[in-house]
Amino acid sequence: MSEIILARPVLDPETEIARLARRYASAGGLGIQVLNTLGTGADGLLDRLPAPVRGQLDSAARVALTQALRAASGSRQVVPDQAQWLNSVVSTAMGATGGFGGLPTALAELPVTTTLLLRVIEGVAVEHGFDPSAESVRFDCVQVFSAAGPLEHDDGADLAFLSARVALTGSAMQAIIARVAPRLAIVMGQKLAAQAVPVLGAVAGAATNYAYTSYYTDVAHVHFGLRRLAVETDQPHEAMVARLKAEVLALK
Template sequence: MHPIEILPDTPAGLDIEAELDALAKRYRGASGVGIQLLNMVGGQTESLLDKLPENIRAGLATQTEAALRAALRAAQGSRRAVPDQPGWLNTAVTTAMGAAGGAGGLPTALAELPVTTTVLLRAIQGIAAEHGFDPDEEGVQFDSIQVFAAAGPLEHDDGSDLAFITTRMLVTGNALQALISRVAPRLAVVLGQKLAAQTVPVLGAVAGAATNYAYTSYYQDMAHVHFGLRRLAINADRDQADLVAALRQRVKTPPVKRAG
C-alpha cells in the first residue's frame, strides 16, 4: 500500500482543537434525526428485532456477511462508471429505495437490503475520497468496511464506542475478509432493526423511507468522523490513538463554548 501524501492545500495554521470539536459535534449529532423519525412511525427501538420471524433472525449474520462482500465488489466496480455523489443525493436514493422496499413488506425489504448496503458502502468510499484517500487502496477499503462497526443510529452511544477508529495497519486481502466476518454480526443487528421497522403494518413504506434516511445519514456522518480523524492525524503529524482519545473525551463531555 502506498503512503498517502498530505494534500497540497493543507493549511499551515491547522487548529487541531477546532477540528476535534467539529468531529465531536458531528459524532454526537449523527443519530438524533434517525431516532426521531423512527419514533414518528411508531418504531419501538428496543424490541424491533423481536418483530422478525425466527428464521430471518437466525440467518441475518450470514446474509449480512454475504451482502457486505457483494457490496464491496459492486461499489468498487461502480466507481469506474459512476462518479461519487453528494451526501444529500445518496440519502435521497436510499430513502426512495427504503420506501419501495417497505411497501411490499418483508419480501421486498429483504430484496432491497443488499442494494442499500452497496449504496451505503459506495457513499462511505466517496467520503474517503473527499478527505483525500484513494478508495481503490485495500487499506481504504478496510476503513470503509470498518465504518459499519460503529454503533447504529438506534443505539445510544456515549462516545465509549470509538473503537471502530483504529490505528492504520498493513492491510492484506485476507485481513479485509476477516474484518468483514467480524463486522457482519454487528451490522446484522442494525439491518435487522431496519427490516423490522419496514414490516410495520400499513406504514411499511414510510418506515422504510425513514430507516434508510436515518441509516444513510448516520453512516455518512460516521465516515466523515473516521476519515476526518485520519486526515487530521496525517496533517497534524499526530498519533492517531491520541486523537481518538481526545475525540472520545469530547464526545462524552458536554460541549463548552470557546471564547471568541
C-alpha cells in the same frame, strides 16, 4: 498506490476534533426521531422479526458486505460520487420500494442499500483526500459499518470502530468482514424490523433509509476526518481517537 491522493489545507487539531465530536454526537438523532414517529423504540425491535430471519442476519450481512465491496468498487469506474442530497434521495426511494412489500422486499433491498451506503462512505473518504482503491482505505470504509447504527441511543462511549485496525494480509478483507458483519447484522436487522411495520412499511423504509444515509455519512466524516488529522499532525491515530472520545463525552 498511496492511500493519500489529495493535498488539503492543514487543520487546527483542537478545532477539528471539537467539530468532529459535535458531528458524531448528533449523528444518530435523525434515526431516533424516525423511531419516535413510528411510535416504537430500538429496544426489542429485532424481536419483531421472525426467528428464521433473525437466524440468518449474520450470514445475510456477510453476503451484503461482500457484494457491496465488489459492486461499489466496480461502479466507481462508471458512476461518479454524488452530492449528499442526491444520495439521500436515491436511498429514500430504495427504502420506500423495499418497505412497500413488507419483509420479503425489504430483505431483497438490503444488499442494494448496503452497496449504496458503501459508495457514500467511499465518497467521504475521497473528500478527505484518501484513495478508495487503496486496500487500507477499503478496510476503513467497511470498518465504518461497525459503528453503533442510527437507531441506537449512543452515549458517545462506543467509538471502538475508530480504533480497530487490521494487519494488511491477503486474508485481511475477509477478516474485517467477519468482524464487522455481526454489528451490521444488528443494525440492518433493526432496519428490516422498522420496514416491516404493517401498513407503514413504505413510509418506514423511506424514513429509515434516509436516516441510515445521513448517519453513515456523518460517521464516515468523523472516521476519515480523524485519520486525516492524524496524518497531517504526525500524531498516533490512537491518540486522536482518545482525544475525540474525551470531547464527545464532554458534550454529554
